[in-house]
Amino acid sequence: MPKYILAKYIPEYSGREITLKGWVYNIRKSGKIWFLIFRDGTEFVQCVVLKNEVSEAVFEMKSTLTQESSIAVTGVVQEAPRQETGYEILVKNIEVYHVAEEYPIALKEHGIEFLMDHRHLWLRSRGPYAVMKVRAELEQASRDFFNARDFTLVDSPMFTPNAAEGSTTLFETKYFDRKAYLTQSGQLYSEAAIMALNRTYCFGPCFRAEKSKTRRHLTEFWMVEPEMAFFDIHDDMDLAEEFVESLVKRVLGNCKRELQMLERDTAKLEGITRPFPRITYDEALEILHRKGFEVEWGEDFGAPHETAISEEFDKPVMIWRWPAATKAFYMKRDPEDERYVLGVDMIAPEGHGEIIGGSQREEDIDVLLRRIETEALSREDFEWFLDIRRYGSVPHAGFGLGLERTTGWMCGTRHIRECIPWPRTMVRLKP
RNA sequence: UCCGGAGUGGCUCAAUGGUAGAGCGGGUGGCUGUUAACCACUAGGUUGUAGGUUCGAAUCCUAUCUCCGGAGCCA
Numbered sequence: 001m002p003k004y005i006l007a008k009y010i011p012e013y014s015g016r017e018i019t020l021k022g023w024v025y026n027i028r029k030s031g032k033i034w035f036l037i038f039r040d041g042t043e044f045v046q047c048v049v050l051k052n053e054v055s056e057a058v059f060e061m062k063s064t065l066t067q068e069s070s071i072a073v074t075g076v077v078q079e080a081p082r083q084e085t086g087y088e089i090l091v092k093n094i095e096v097y098h099v100a101e102e103y104p105i106a107l108k109e110h111g112i113e114f115l116m117d118h119r120h121l122w123l124r125s126r127g128p129y130a131v132m133k134v135r136a137e138l139e140q141a142s143r144d145f146f147n148a149r150d151f152t153l154v155d156s157p158m159f160t161p162n163a164a165e166g167s168t169t170l171f172e173t174k175y176f177d178r179k180a181y182l183t184q185s186g187q188l189y190s191e192a193a194i195m196a197l198n199r200t201y202c203f204g205p206c207f208r209a210e211k212s213k214t215r216r217h218l219t220e221f222w223m224v225e226p227e228m229a230f231f232d233i234h235d236d237m238d239l240a241e242e243f244v245e246s247l248v249k250r251v252l253g254n255c256k257r258e259l260q261m262l263e264r265d266t267a268k269l270e271g272i273t274r275p276f277p278r279i280t281y282d283e284a285l286e287i288l289h290r291k292g293f294e295v296e297w298g299e300d301f302g303a304p305h306e307t308a309i310s311e312e313f314d315k316p317v318m319i320w321r322w323p324a325a326t327k328a329f330y331m332k333r334d335p336e337d338e339r340y341v342l343g344v345d346m347i348a349p350e351g352h353g354e355i356i357g358g359s360q361r362e363e364d365i366d367v368l369l370r371r372i373e374t375e376a377l378s379r380e381d382f383e384w385f386l387d388i389r390r391y392g393s394v395p396h397a398g399f400g401l402g403l404e405r406t407t408g409w410m411c412g413t414r415h416i417r418e419c420i421p422w423p424r425t426m427v428r429l430k431p
Numbered sequence: 432u433c434c435g436g437a438g439u440g441g442c443u444c445a446a447u448g449g450u451a452g453a454g455c456g457g458g459u460g461g462c463u464g465u466u467a468a469c470c471a472c473u474a475g476g477u478u479g480u481a482g483g484u485u486c487g488a489a490u491c492c493u494a495u496c497u498c499c500g501g502a503g504c505c506a
Contacts, residue, residue, distance in 0.1 A: 031462040402506030
């Protein structure tokens with residue numbers, strides 16, 4: 001018998017005496033019986049304290065233990081069908097590490113500002129706990145997916161010398177006697193890396209200094225970005241679809257308990273199987289016009305448009321073949337019609353927005369040079385990027401998946417600030 | 432940056448021009464199967480800030496700060 005066990009394993013010790021180490025989540029007192037809801041970061045377990053089963057000192061802890069006090073509980077694991085886990089602990093002894101001061105977060109409703117100010121404590125609550133577990137599962141599932149398909153992890157730098165896409169606002173920082181910017185994407189570096197390693201992915205934080213105040217935006221977020229040599233836009237979409245399907249499967253398989261805690265309707269996730277609908281921008285525009293939106297050809301879609309399109313499907317929908325003006329300079333033009341680029345966005349169901357943006361990349365140096373010129377980007381900054389097209393250029397493609405948006409979709413979270421441990425937004429830099 | 436909304440005990444809210452209340456949390460007591468347990472008692476607020484109108488302002492006006500929701504941009 002180990003010195004102590006993690007709470008998630010108590011079913012394996014049914015009928016035996018074990019010790020748990022963790023924190024008091026809640027206490028419900030009665031006269032000669034009291035209930036201690038225990039948590040240790042692996043599960044929440046009810047512990048029952050009966051007057052005639054423990055010493056008087058332990059029984060009297062009902063009036064000295066406070067919410068979030070740290071303890072070691074020794075007791076017998078017994079079946080309890082009314083518990084979510086099916087088990088509870090009949091307490092024999094409690095040892096106290098620390099009696100917590102009055103805890104700010106009650107087991108009642110709080111406002112989001114208060115909770116985010118106390119994020120360092122809020123993480124202990126059931127909801128954030130479950131979301132963090134799902135997020136971690138998605139990260140691991142992503143790595144497993146690409147590692148199993150001959151991708152090499154090649155992480156990209158956070159400091160960059162220039163504005164990669166020119167359009168979005170970057171955080172500027174001092175870099176000794178120069179300026180540097182925080183990366184908004186690892187893609188350009190991945191394009192170089194695949195010429196060395198064929199298929200790569202990077203997985204790290206990205207930074208956008210845009211003054212976005214919506215439930216879908218953070219200034220610091222995580223993105224997993226695969227990049228593949230010899231892939232065209234269709235191969236790219238095939239992979240994106242297989243990837244997202246695998247993520248849903250992993251979360252459904254490994255995060256049942258977390259989804260239960262979050263009261264997520266898993267039926268909506270169970271239907272997420274290949275193939276996903278693929279429509280072109282023009283087809284999406286028809287849907288919008290049919291639904292009464294006034295969008296001109298060539299305009300990008302806003303959040304209400306995305307939601308309206310996603311409502312037509314019960315799976316993620318891929319919208320591809322976009323008007324060139326709406327997309328970044330590096331996307332490949334459609335050879336059949338120069339007005340379009342071979343880019344794709346994947347929109348998650350239930351209003352969770354765009355979770356993937358990808359494209360086939362422009363491999364022709366002359367076309368790329370023209371676009372750099374048209375968009376008034378600095379050619380000097382992109383010389384290394386152009387080298388990729390000078391030495392054995394090949395068709396290639398890739399995409400980026402936003403981790404927080406995907407986590408939000410899996411968990412049914414309204415706002416993605418709950419899907420990252422320490423959210424950074426326009427108005428929040430603490431804790 | 433623009434549009435809309437809100438700031439009242441530790442927290443969540445009520446009080447719409449006339450003596451600032453409730454629930455939760457805290458404290459005290461009660462209860463042997465509770466499920467954000469329950470019951471009783473109790474402490475706790477110069478109503479975001481600065482001006483103004485009024486006999487009288489949480490309430491009306493002006494300014495300002497902060498946050499929330501949405502837009503643009505995007506993952």
